[in-house]
Amino acid sequence: MGKYMIKALVFVILFISACSIIGLQEDYVSPESAAEVEEVEQVELPPEPEPEIIFSGMEMQPGGCFGIYLKGMTDRDEIQVTTTLVQEQPSFFPHLEGKLAIVGISCRTKDGEYKYKVQVQRDGEIAAEREEILKVMPREFDKQYLTVSTTQKDQRSDENFDEDSVHTNRAKAVTSEKPLWEGAFVKPVEGRISTDFGMIRYINKEESGRHSGFDIAAARGTPVKAANNGVVRLSMMLRVTGNTIIIDHGCNIYSSYAHLDKLLVEEGAEVKKGDIIGEVGTTGFSTGPHLHWTITIGKLFINPESLMEKDPLGFINTEGQTD
Ligand SMILES: [Zn+2]
Structure with missing residues (x-):
């Protein structure tokens, strides 16, 4: 008789469980509840923006x-x-x-x-x-002829360029996801521009490509300022550009400062526009004290003037609208 009692008990328990599951399911599918959920969702979701x-x-x-x-x-x-x-x-x-x-x-x-x-x-x-x-627009770039010693020319070997680009590529592989710069960029050193951006250069009568930035003539030891706010991604001695600093300004924009006599900031440092980061020198491939200053977007060199004239964010106002 005990066996039958247990079987009966198990059956009753199963029956009650089944009923309660059905009951729960009914709760979930009841039309009133579904309508309520939908209403709540409609209130919480803002309309999708139009691009x-x-x-x-x-x-x-x-x-x-x-x-x-x-x-x-x-x-x-x-x-x-x-x-x-x-x-x-x-x-x-x-x-x-x-x-x-x-x-x-x-x-x-x-x-x-x-x-x-x-x-x-x-x-x-x-x-x-x-x-x-x-x-x-059309633009003519001037030609520049340099005569240097064989030893100096050897500094610009493919091997040295390749070695340097390992470091500069590493520095430019990282960028801040948001703009760090504020307003237009400033010239890092006061002084005459001795070689303009884009100049077609001949070294010992051999064409050596375009000049990637500005050469600013200044005495050795002249303080060099950060062109805008950013994070220092490279600060080290390179073979061609000598003591070099690269600053990441965010959104793939970088500025680079070459041939420095002294490096006054370390990698990872946050700098503000106008902060002193180094001193003018003539390290690396250089014929005399000057600052070789470049701006790149990704790895493409652009004319620094285009960021000095106006803030590249100037066409968007703070509400995200255009002017
Ligand atoms: Zn230069």
């Missing part, structure tokens, strides 16, 4: 730069750029309520008109699209 594509300008110089700001973006939006102006896809960084890219133009870019199309895709559909004709 908008904004350019900082339509006319540019070879060696210049421009900004693209994408307003009203969501995390799942994808950006596609189609153009013949620059080969690489620009890097976009989160900024205010959207995404920002600062795009550099090579000094070798021929003058003319270039199509530039930006497309924002959301859930597999085109959410925004804008195609513009960007105009690159």
Whole structure:
């Protein structure tokens, strides 16, 4: 008889459990509750923003730069750029309520008109699209002839350049996701520009490419200032550029200071615009005391003047709107 009692008890327990599960399930699917949940969701979810594509300008110089700001973006939006102006896809960084890219133009870019199309895709559909004709203005770059000793010329060997680029590439592989700079960039040293950006250089009658920045003539020991706020990513002696400092200003913008006599900041240091970071010297491949100052967007050298004229964020106001 005991066996039957246990079986009966188990059956009763199972029956009660089954009833309560069904009851619970009924609770979950009851139409009133479903409606309540839906209502709560509708209240909490803000409407999705509409993407908008904004350019900082339509006319540019070879060696210049421009900004693209994408307003009203969501995390799942994808950006596609189609153009013949620059080969690489620009890097976009989160900024205010959207995404920002600062795009550099090579000094070798021929003058003319270039199509530039930006497309924002959301859930597999085109959410925004804008195609513009960007105009690159003509610009002549001067030629410069240098005569140096064989020993000095040997300092510019491929091997030395390769060795240096291991370090500079490492420094430029890291960037702050948000702009660290504030306002326009400043000239790091007062003085005459002895070699302009983009100059076509001949060393001992052999063409050696374009001058990647400004050479500013100044006496040895003259203090060198940070061109803008940023983080020091490199501070060391290199073979060609001598004592060198690289500052990351965020969003792929870097400034570099070469041939320094003294390095006064360490890697990882946060600097403010105008802070003294080193002293003018003539270390590395150099014919006399001067500062070789460059600006790169990613690895592309641009004319430092284009960041000194105006804040590259100037086309976006603080509310994320255009001026
Ligand atoms: Zn130089």
